């Protein structure tokens with residue numbers, strides 16, 4: 001069986017940093033589920049250290065363990081010792097891919113298609129989006145379900161079909177001009193990253209983001225065609241592809257001419273802020289990547305930083321609760337700002353969600369790769385949501401948004417009826433000031 | 443204590459004082475047939491044997507100790523525990539009991555190839571008896587969950603070790619753990635009214651009851667409190683609980699010298715106040731904690747003292763005011779009170795992270811647990827400072843000022859052998875001084891493997907041998923946690 005390569009190359013202090021105190025255990029969703037050490041942060045780190053020390057081989061079981069881990073980074077928040085779990089996690093997943101311990105042509109094919117092909121080319125991703133949109137709009141999906149077409153597909157694929165997100169009527173480039181200026185003299189110039197999934201399924205949220213930026217004196221640059229940020233690749237062991245995408249991102253913008261690079265998807269933001277580490281030994285890009293990292297801001301973080309204007313009108317919603325995207329709160333440590341955005345809206349009561357920072361089970365493509373554990377986490381999230389009795393939940397990551405929306409749709413009779421995002425509510429409030437209806441200008 | 447390899451070599455047969463040979467320890471490793479029998483007793487998915495499953499059970503919270511077990515099992519009931527113990531007895535395979543593995547003396551570090559019985563799945567609170575103020579729970583229940591269950595009905599389980607979010611109540615009883623409230627409320631032992639235990643021969647028995655008074659024979663339950671898994675496996679506990687204090691106030695006092703902090707403590711006690719918490723952190727510890735928790739602790743201080751008083755609201759107000767005045771009078775350059783309970787809880791939580799936060803600085807963190815009579819505290823802290831300087835070592839110190847329990851923590855790198863030698867020498871000096879001052883080498887973490895070498899020095903021949911003869915009487919085969927506390 002294969003020996004470690006990447007983990008051996010890793011700075012040993014990263015592996016050694018864990019002093020196995022166990023303080024992270026109660027915050028780890030997989031440990032809490034099974035109570036087995038190998039499913040805990042401390043257990044996983046010990047496995048990686050054993051691999052690096054040559055005491056353990058890179059095995060299928062190790063791979064399974066690293067793919068059972070959500071990558072939610074709750075352990076990183078909990079760890080007083082400052083263990084860099086994100087780095088260990090990404091290196092470990094790259095290691096198991098390198099060692100090729102996961103057999104199965106099918107897995108290989110789907111990975112190749114998504115990571116090496118579709119998510120590498122923005123036009124291809126939009127093409128896939130268009131095909132899906134057509135499929136949904138012509139009601140072909142309903143027909144397929146009626147004739148039980150999915151019964152003919154492999155079970156795992158068939159189970160996914162109802163989870164396929166509703167594709168937006170228009171993509172971001174059809175809603176946002178490449179350069180939009182505020183009505184008043186611009187105070188800042190920012191670039192807006194539209195994301196991949198966000199672009200084709202939640203382009204309206206990108207529009208909302210542009211609107212709140214404009215309302216706060218930001219000139220907004222939005223490239224019509226944008227590359228994937230590469231987080232999907234980095235989290236799934238394709239570090240080289242992630243690097244390639246990071247370089248493309250950096251090259252796409254004139255960093256000197258920008259005050260900030262805005263992202264509104266928690267998962268992307270966390271990765272976008274780590275280009276410096278990803279490219280640290282790239283002679284040409286290392287320095288640029290550092291500049292890049294410093295300019296990337298989550299939308300809520302940026303709004304609070306520039307002291308965004310409190311809206312004077314309400315958003316047409318009276319009560320909301322907030323679910324935290326893991327990579328926003330644990331990855332980026334953006335915790336209070338989204339709440340500040342929500343509480344700024346007149347007439348809106350913000351109720352705390354119990355376990356608001358507990359993973360909802362979306363976790364990138366975890367709901368596809370580990371449907372069983374993903375569903376357990378979703379159930380837990382829905383039960384917590386029910387406790388708040390709030391009709392609306394806000395979150396700020398397309399994965400969480402979809403996961404919770406699908407969960408609510410499937411369970412029926414839940415008090416919570418709607419999933420939205422803090423920026424959308426803020427945008428609605430600003431629009432209401434102008435007397436524009438809740439659906440906005442587009 | 444640094445490079446301890448827990449292996450078969452240690453399990454040799456011994457000759458006791460009277461010249462009779464007895465086997466101190468079961469010596470076999472888990473064989474395929476033994477594992478097969480375990481699978482028949484427990485559901486197969488609760489018997490782990492693969493490398494990937496076992497490596498994460500090779501250590502506990504103690505630095506630089508590890509050893510891979512042969513098999514790890516997860517019983518759900520006392521009967522299942524007893525069945526596993528009987529199989530181990532028949533096969534002469536040593537048994538290491540484990541809770542959450544947060545121990546800091548190597549107590550649940552396995553022996554090579556041994557059986558680990560992990561109790562975390564025995565996690566049911568069985569009864570909360572509001573009439574008798576008792577709580578009955580399985581051993582694997584997490585400490586904090588016990589207090590949370592109490593809080594729901596206005597009750598209180600005081601012992602709160604730094605690890606309470608994850609440590610098991612069984613582990614707490616086995617280590618007789620202390621916590622931040624020890625000064626006023628005592629330690630785990632003070633709350634144990636009864637235990638169910640599986641003895642080394644597989645017998646199940648219940649020791650103690652719900653009665654506040656009970657003098658029927660020896661207090662056997664007390665023998666098992668702090669026995670570190672060497673005498674029996676605790677499967678259930680009956681705990682005493684208290685009415686929850688109505689009010690609580692948390693304060694911080696900042697000092698530019700440790701002496702002044704220690705003087706404040708003496709003054710508070712002399713004023714006939716027993717606060718529930720008097721914790722201190724030195725400069726390095728404060729910096730690490732702030733670096734992690736970012737709660738705005740001032741980092742430019744020599745000593746930070748966290749004080750807490752609880753009880754009737756009026757008394758709390760009065761005592762808090764008095765304590766703050768005493769702190770100022772004794773040289774604190776700044777004294778502040780937490781705005782509300784939430785802020786107080788945040789401060790206490792930050793203190794609980796002190797040990798792990800110190801690990802931010804260097805790769806290996808070796809924590810000590812020396813305890814001296816309260817009056818000797820300032821002297822001991824000064825001594826530790828001096829040792830650090832002389833041996834060119836980085837030591838962060840924090841601890842429980844109220845009860846004289848200090849945690850000097852060596853920040854080092856286990857791969858640097860030369861430095862590890864200096865640590866060994868420094869440790870020797872600290873232990874000698876502790877004993878000279880009438881203290882103990884471990885106030886709350888237990889002896890396990892880490893303090894084994896110092897035990898005889900502290901206890902003296904007589905009491906050391908008494909302990910060993912008790913072990914021998916209960917566990918002649920040396921089945922349970924052999925090699926821990928003593929050989």
Ligand SMILES: Cc1cc2nc3c(=O)[nH]c(=O)nc-3n(C[C@H](O)[C@H](O)[C@H](O)COP(=O)(O)OP(=O)(O)OC[C@H]3O[C@@H](n4cnc5c(N)ncnc54)[C@H](O)[C@@H]3O)c2cc1C
Nearest residue numbers: 541542543544545549604610612613614616619620671676
């Ligand atoms: C960050 C941190 C802070 C800490 N703070 C404190 C503190 O403030 N005060 C304090 O006293 N300790 C503290 N500790 C030490 C440790 O948490 C305690 O000793 C705790 O009681 C261990 O519980 P556990 O469930 O992890 O037991 P383990 O570590 O698994 O086991 C500890 C010992 O008990 C034995 N054992 C466990 N369960 C049983 C059982 N059911 N029956 C018989 N034997 C058993 C084991 O064999 C072993 O010898 C701290 C540890 C950490 C990592």
Ligand code: SF4
Nearest residue numbers: 018019021022024079
């Ligand atoms: S990851 Fe951090 S919190 Fe978890 S065991 Fe390691 S040092 Fe402790």
Ligand code: SF4
Nearest residue numbers: 028069070072073075
């Ligand atoms: S990333 Fe999440 S699932 Fe993975 S070890 Fe950390 S807390 Fe557990």
